[in-house]
Amino acid sequence: MASxxxxxxxxxxxxxxLVSFLSSLRGYRESMSEAxxxxxxxxxxxAKLLSLISPSTNxxxxxxxxxxxxxxKQGDLELSAESxxxxxxxxxxxxxxxxxxxxxxxAMSPLEVGYSDRNFSGYRWRVLVIHNPDEQRWVMAAxxxxxxxxxxxxxxLEAVIPTVxxxxxxxxxxxxxxxxxxxxxxQLAQAVRSREVSDLSAVRLDNVPGxxxxxxxSTNDLLRRLQSSFNRExxxxxxxxxxxxxxxxxxxxxxxxxxxxxxxxxATLQELQLSIDAMGHLVEQILVLNRTAPDQYxxxxxxxxxxxxxxxxxxxxxxxxxxxxxxxxLEGSSAIIRGDATALRSLVSNLIAxxxxxxxxxxxxxxxxxxxxxRVSMLVEDSGPGIPAGYRERVFDRFYRLDGDRHASGVxxxxxxxxxxxxxxxMHSADIELSSSKELGGLCVSIQFDAAETKQEHKGILT
Amino acid sequence: MTDAVVIVLREVxxxxxxxxxxxxxxxxxxxxxxxxxxxxxxxxxxxxxxxxRLEQISMAFEGFGQEIVNSTLLIAIAVLLAxxxxxAVKQLKDSKYRIPYGLLLLVFAGTVSMAMTRxxxxxxxxxxxxxxxxxxxxxxxxxxxxxxxxxxxxxxxxYYALKSLPRNKRLITCCVVSLVLAxxxxxxxALYLSQADLLPSQGAxxxxxxxxxxxxxxxxxxxxxIGYEASPSLTQVLLYLGSILTSLLAMFAAWFLYRKPGxxxxxxxx
Numbered sequence: 022m023a024s025x026x027x028x029x030x031x032x033x034x035x036x037x038x039l040v041s042f043l044s045s046l047r048g049y050r051e052s053m054s055e056a057x058x059x060x061x062x063x064x065x066x067x068a069k070l071l072s073l074i075s076p077s078t079n080x081x082x083x084x085x086x087x088x089x090x091x092x093x094k095q096g097d098l099e100l101s102a103e104s105x106x107x108x109x110x111x112x113x114x115x116x117x118x119x120x121x122x123x124x125x126x127x128a129m130s131p132l133e134v135g136y137s138d139r140n141f142s143g144y145r146w147r148v149l150v151i152h153n154p155d156e157q158r159w160v161m162a163a164x165x166x167x168x169x170x171x172x173x174x175x176x177x178l179e180a181v182i183p184t185v186x187x188x189x190x191x192x193x194x195x196x197x198x199x200x201x202x203x204x205x206x207x208q209l210a211q212a213v214r215s216r217e218v219s220d221l222s223a224v225r226l227d228n229v230p231g232x233x234x235x236x237x238x239s240t241n242d243l244l245r246r247l248q249s250s251f252n253r254e255x256x257x258x259x260x261x262x263x264x265x266x267x268x269x270x271x272x273x274x275x276x277x278x279x280x281x282x283x284x285x286x287x288a289t290l291q292e293l294q295l296s297i298d299a300m301g302h303l304v305e306q307i308l309v310l311n312r313t314a315p316d317q318y319x320x321x322x323x324x325x326x327x328x329x330x331x332x333x334x335x336x337x338x339x340x341x342x343x344x345x346x347x348x349x350x351l352e353g354s355s356a357i358i359r360g361d362a363t364a365l366r367s368l369v370s371n372l373i374a375x376x377x378x379x380x381x382x383x384x385x386x387x388x389x390x391x392x393x394x395x396r397v398s399m400l401v402e403d404s405g406p407g408i409p410a411g412y413r414e415r416v417f418d419r420f421y422r423l424d425g426d427r428h429a430s431g432v433x434x435x436x437x438x439x440x441x442x443x444x445x446x447x448m449h450s451a452d453i454e455l456s457s458s459k460e461l462g463g464l465c466v467s468i469q470f471d472a473a474e475t476k477q478e479h480k481g482i483l484t
Numbered sequence: 485m486t487d488a489v490v491i492v493l494r495e496v497x498x499x500x501x502x503x504x505x506x507x508x509x510x511x512x513x514x515x516x517x518x519x520x521x522x523x524x525x526x527x528x529x530x531x532x533x534x535x536x537r538l539e540q541i542s543m544a545f546e547g548f549g550q551e552i553v554n555s556t557l558l559i560a561i562a563v564l565l566a567x568x569x570x571x572a573v574k575q576l577k578d579s580k581y582r583i584p585y586g587l588l589l590l591v592f593a594g595t596v597s598m599a600m601t602r603x604x605x606x607x608x609x610x611x612x613x614x615x616x617x618x619x620x621x622x623x624x625x626x627x628x629x630x631x632x633x634x635x636x637x638x639x640x641x642x643y644y645a646l647k648s649l650p651r652n653k654r655l656i657t658c659c660v661v662s663l664v665l666a667x668x669x670x671x672x673x674a675l676y677l678s679q680a681d682l683l684p685s686q687g688a689x690x691x692x693x694x695x696x697x698x699x700x701x702x703x704x705x706x707x708x709x710i711g712y713e714a715s716p717s718l719t720q721v722l723l724y725l726g727s728i729l730t731s732l733l734a735m736f737a738a739w740f741l742y743r744k745p746g747x748x749x750x751x752x753x754x
Contacts, residue, residue: 032644035637042630042637049485174485178622181485185629 025206029199034192041188045181052180056173060164061136064106064149068162071108072153107146111159118158129163138166205233213240221248255311262308269301306437309367310419310444322359322449324473327397328390329355330362334369335388338377345382349373353390356397357473360449368445371438372401372466380405385461397470402458413455417443442466488627489634490704491610495603496632497708500639502561502599502665506592508646509568509658513575513583523593527600534605535612548680555676557602558669564595565666566731569659573738576655663731668711670727674720675713688715 107124111117115132123142130139130148139148148163205226212224223241226233276294280286328351335351342349369388376386380403389400408416415421420436446453451470458465507517534541534553541549568591574581607628614624646654646661677683693714696703706712713720 028644031640035640038633038637042633046486046489046630174623178485178626181626181630182622185626185633188633 026196026199026203029203030192030196033195033199034188037191037195038188041184045184049177049181052177053170053173056176057169060147060169060173061149064136064147064162064164065151067106067108068149068151068160071110071162072151072156072158072160107142107163109161111161113157113159115159124161124163129161132159139163205230209233209237209240221245221251258307258311262304262311265304266301269297269304272297273301303437306441310437310441322361324357325360325362325365327356327358327360327365327399327470328353330365331369331388331390331399334366335373338370338373341374342377342386345377345384347377347380347383348385350385350387351390352387354392356390356392358397358449358470359473360470364445364448368442368468369399371442375438376401376403376405376464376466379403380463384463387461392472395472395474397472399468399470401466402461403463404458404461405463407457407462407464408455416455485623485627485630488610488614488624489631490699490701492607492628492631493635493701494631494704494708495607496635497638497705499596499599499603500635501642501661501708503596504639504643505646505658505661505665506568506596507643508654509572509662510588510592511647512651512654512658513571513588515583515585515588519589519593520596522589523596524600526593526597527604530597530601531604531608534601535608538605538609545680548682551676551680552682554602555673555680555682557598558673558676561595561598562666562669562673562727564591564598565662565669566727566734567591568595569662569731570734570738572655572659572662573735574742576652577739577742579651659735663728664710666731667724667727668707668709671711671713671716671720671724674717674723678717678719683719686717686719689718689721691715 106121107129108119108121109117109124109129110119111128111132115128117126117128120126125141129141129146130137130150132150132152134150134152136147136149139146145166146163147166147169148161150159150161152159205228208226209224209229212226216222221244223244224237226237229237273294276290276297280290280294283290331351335349339349373386373388380386385404387400387402389398389402391398416439419440421440422436443453446468449470451468453469454467456465456467457463503520503523507520510517510519538550541553543549545552571583571587571591575583611624611628614620646657649657674683678685691714696706696712696714698704698707698712698714703712703714711724716724
């Protein structure tokens, strides 16, 4: 269902329309039938009255015109029921004694008592014939059916039209009332959506309706289980890595001693030393990855000069670069962002180590840091083999190495470096993009940070 | 007022059943209702143009222009409904099959706009001749609003009833509704063509007006839903059944001839 609010509004309006319109239709038909009866009764009253007051015989030879006797002039009551009633009075011999102006000179209906519908004077009429045996008179009263219908309908429509016109108003009211009724769902969704990624505390809402209580309780229960699961995972990864540090350090010392004791160290032992170093690196990386996970990291953002921070990190990594006779350039100028210094050091260190590790000896590596408007960009380019376009998303996965352990560079790695970089980028709400370096031909890693906003922030810069 | 209710209800109901069926079918095919915007625009323009040019249209084809235009519209809608069924069966056979949007636009928006053209023009003409010209606005307005309200409400329930069905059942139900609606339209087209002397006029095969009069509310509902005629001619019945058979054949053809991409045939399998 696309929208509960739309569904409820439409179906409620549809129900109201169906019920009210069908009852209006039925009411209309009943009222029209009732009006017919009333008009018939009116005809009867008129006919009875006329039978009492009309002259007994036609003495003058011409029928009297009723208008002069009992009714106001036609036009005074234009289109009223009375003005459109035609009358005829006959004696027992069938001679017309009296008639109204609108009545024809011939009988409107045969001399048979009762109601009937007749055509004359260009209209269809409802005719009532009554007989007064005491006065020996036949009285006929007739009303135009179209006028009766029009009069009845105009009265009844007065009741129907407000029902029709009230539907749009009802629709607007229902839309807002349903929206108001569904507000707690929106509040619950907002409460869950607006919290920090690391906030797994219980959702607290005031006046939660009964229907939403089970959902709120289930959500809170889920959050609680998620929190304990995260804590377990965090503890396990951190504890395992931490516990592994000591035996690895001991192994390193022992292998060092062993190599010292041996006059001619064997190739196997040297490989063992390299493997133990790689294991140590892996454990350190796992610890960093664990610490920098966006959902677990206790973020403390402060203004940081990214350029100065990069200078510091490069100086500590420079020895490895020199060993391989690689050429490193740092270009740019001071650029302030809000971030976590430890995490950013790890980011820069991983990027430089990656570029150095996977580029051949004598390769060129260049880092550029620059502020453009509200954005600070960091570019790390190298003249190494780069990463094919189809693999650039996957290299951010944990433990993913291009071509697995058969990496073309032959360099051992943990497969966690770029996963750590991605974590730190996400933590800083920055954007990262991998592409080919146009100038150096290898990989180009581009990271865009938001620049620190105010001058006050620039004052307390950390590096 | 009752006349206005019956006339508007008949037209609105006929259009609503068609539109709501196509809307439900569209959701089952994975599309939202953007095609409706084009359909409504074309429908309103078509209905207005048809109503305003009715005199010229009526005088065309030796005075049978209106009958011929109406029957053409009805046959075109029936053909597009058969195309809808063809596409729906493909979708049923292969849930991953995605109907090209252009094709969906042609079939769905085409059907709705043509239905609106016909029904809208009839409502407009009734309102104009009995309301404006006969100075009977309040009666025609009230009756028209009541008829439209009832028709739209029934359409709303019909749509949500179809929408509540699981995808495949919804598609099958839409196909059945489409079959019956198309058959009813072919029956009406046959009547118009007989009136235009393009099909032979024949006597009624049967007369059920004493059971369900066509002018009664039930009769109107049945007419809108299944193309009910109290006294149909042989041609009408033949076209009604022929339409169902043709559409069924198209559906069977879609089912048996369509091969899922990548499924291959027996030769490939070896």
